[in-house]
Amino acid sequence: MKRSLIVFSLAFLFAACNNQESETQVQTTADEKVQEVNVYSHRHYDVDRELFAQFEEETGIRVNLVKASADELMVRLENEGEKSPADLLVTVDAGRLVLAKNNDLLQPIESEILNENIPGYLRDPDGHWYAQTVRARILVYAKDRVDTANLSTYEALTDPQWKERLLVRSSSNIYNQSLLASIIAHNGEAKAEEWAAGVVNNFARKPKGADRDQIVAIASGQGDVAIVNSYYVGKMFASEEEGQRAAVEQVGVFFPNQDERGSHINISGAGVTKYAPNKENAIRLLEFLSQPNIQSRFAEANHEYPVNPDVESSELLRSWGEFKRDTLNLQALGENNTKAVEIFDRVGWK
Ligand code: FE2
Numbered sequence: 001m002k003r004s005l006i007v008f009s010l011a012f013l014f015a016a017c018n019n020q021e022s023e024t025q026v027q028t029t030a031d032e033k034v035q036e037v038n039v040y041s042h043r044h045y046d047v048d049r050e051l052f053a054q055f056e057e058e059t060g061i062r063v064n065l066v067k068a069s070a071d072e073l074m075v076r077l078e079n080e081g082e083k084s085p086a087d088l089l090v091t092v093d094a095g096r097l098v099l100a101k102n103n104d105l106l107q108p109i110e111s112e113i114l115n116e117n118i119p120g121y122l123r124d125p126d127g128h129w130y131a132q133t134v135r136a137r138i139l140v141y142a143k144d145r146v147d148t149a150n151l152s153t154y155e156a157l158t159d160p161q162w163k164e165r166l167l168v169r170s171s172s173n174i175y176n177q178s179l180l181a182s183i184i185a186h187n188g189e190a191k192a193e194e195w196a197a198g199v200v201n202n203f204a205r206k207p208k209g210a211d212r213d214q215i216v217a218i219a220s221g222q223g224d225v226a227i228v229n230s231y232y233v234g235k236m237f238a239s240e241e242e243g244q245r246a247a248v249e250q251v252g253v254f255f256p257n258q259d260e261r262g263s264h265i266n267i268s269g270a271g272v273t274k275y276a277p278n279k280e281n282a283i284r285l286l287e288f289l290s291q292p293n294i295q296s297r298f299a300e301a302n303h304e305y306p307v308n309p310d311v312e313s314s315e316l317l318r319s320w321g322e323f324k325r326d327t328l329n330l331q332a333l334g335e336n337n338t339k340a341v342e343i344f345d346r347v348g349w350k
Contacts, residue, residue: 036062037281040077041090042070043268047301055288061281070096070174077105082275087282090132090270093174095181097129097269098334106271109283117290117308121327122267129271132289133304136230136323137179137264140251142218146225153257154183154264157225158198166199167214167223170207171344175229175266180343181336182264182328189339197347207350212236212244219247226251229266234303234316255323262324266333268304 041048044067052063068076070091077084077100089106091097100106101124108127115123122131139151150161157166169176184192204223209216214226215236236248255263270289272282288294295306299314306313 034062035060035278035281036064037087037278037285038064038066038085039088039090039285040066040068040073040086040273041088042068042073042092042096043090044092045302047297050301051289051294051297054294055285059284059288061284063285070100074100074103074105077273078103084273084275085277086273087276087278088270088285089273090268092266092268093178093333094129094131094267094269094330095174095178095333095337097124097267097271098331099337100271101126101128102334105274107274107276107279109272109279109286111283111287113287114283114290117287117292117295119307119309121329122269122307124271129269130286130290131267131269131307133268133295133298133302134265134307134325135268135304136255136325137175137227137266138230138233139254139256140215140218140226140228140233141254142221142224143250143252146252148252148254151225151254151256153260154179154227155187155195155257157227158195158202160202162202162225164202164204165224166202167204167217167226168199168207169210169214171341171349173210175211176227176349177337177340177344178266178333179227179264180340181333182326184336184339184343185328185332186261186326189343192340193343193347196343196349200347200349215251216244216247219250230305230317231303234314237316238303253320255320257326258324261328262326264328265305265325267307267330 052065056063070093073089077086077089089100106128110127114130118130123129141151180192180196183195211228211232214228217223218226233248233253236244239245257263270286272279276282290308292308292311295308295311298304299306299311303314303317312318
């Protein structure tokens with residue numbers, strides 16, 4: 001039932017969004033093929049549209065964008081099979097890229113440009129997917145109520161001192177699923193379940209809202225420490241909404257687990273789909289997004305960490321200082337995803 005609903009809503013989405021695409025197809029003739037690339041994307045950031053427009057201008061290759069969650073897009077790819085128009089699957093989580101690879105939805109590609117611009121640990125060893133940006137899942141805290149001497153690790157958030165003080169979004173969110181998947185990889189399933197139960201025990205409220213809402217909740221005194229993705233902090237500082245800026249100014253940023261494995265990172269990334277009709281254009285778009293000047297745009301406009309090591313982070317992120325990243329193989333995020341979801345269910349992390 002749920003599956004058919006998803007398919008229906010996507011079909012509607014396509015019908016609503018892709019009038020332009022069908023016009024393009026009408027204009028296409030046998031000897032004058034319009035160059036295009038069809039992108040199925042879970043990313044939800046304005047900067048992507050600007051960068052796609054720049055790509056279109058520089059290459060003449062039209063970018064057709066379909067936005068939905070990675071899970072919805074993967075169901076769509078499965079249903080479309082060989083007839084899928086999709087060329088690239090873009091996700092905001094390595095775990096979903098690993099699942100897409102394991103479900104045979106992606107194909108391996110080779111590109112010297114990608115291998116040069118993206119470090120080995122941020123791409124699939126077989127070329128099925130490549131990171132576009134890096135984000136850290138960090139702690140933010142009420143500057144006036146929390147002494148940073150009391151913050152240390154994700155694990156320490158289960159301490160009784162945080163009773164009714166922790167804020168975090170729902171477990172249906174993939175950022176949380178991948179964080180728990182990483183904890184399963186490091187500490188084992190039993191300890192990971194104890195951790196999740198301990199965090200639930202310290203919730204300031206039932207999970208609701210997205211990452212930015214947790215920061216707003218700290219500012220309004222509903223809790224003192226939240227788990228959020230790094231770029232949302234940056235986006236709130238840069239926000240045109242005064243309320244967002246006022247809220248984020250109340251919090252400090254803390255990178256957990258610095259004395260040991262490092263803070264959990266995840267990626268936003270993409271893979272060429274198995275039946276991509278425009279494979280070469282898809283590779284060109286991936287290469288374009290890995291270029292230093294484009295990586296700078298991700299960094300400046302969206303406060304994501306660049307994958308390209310030659311590119312600087314935004315000034316704000318640089319002001320937080322360097323931090324130690326958990327270098328766990330990102331493969332583990334996909335492999336432990338099901339276990340993570342089951343643990344969240346068992347401990348009542350809604
Ligand atoms: Fe996000």
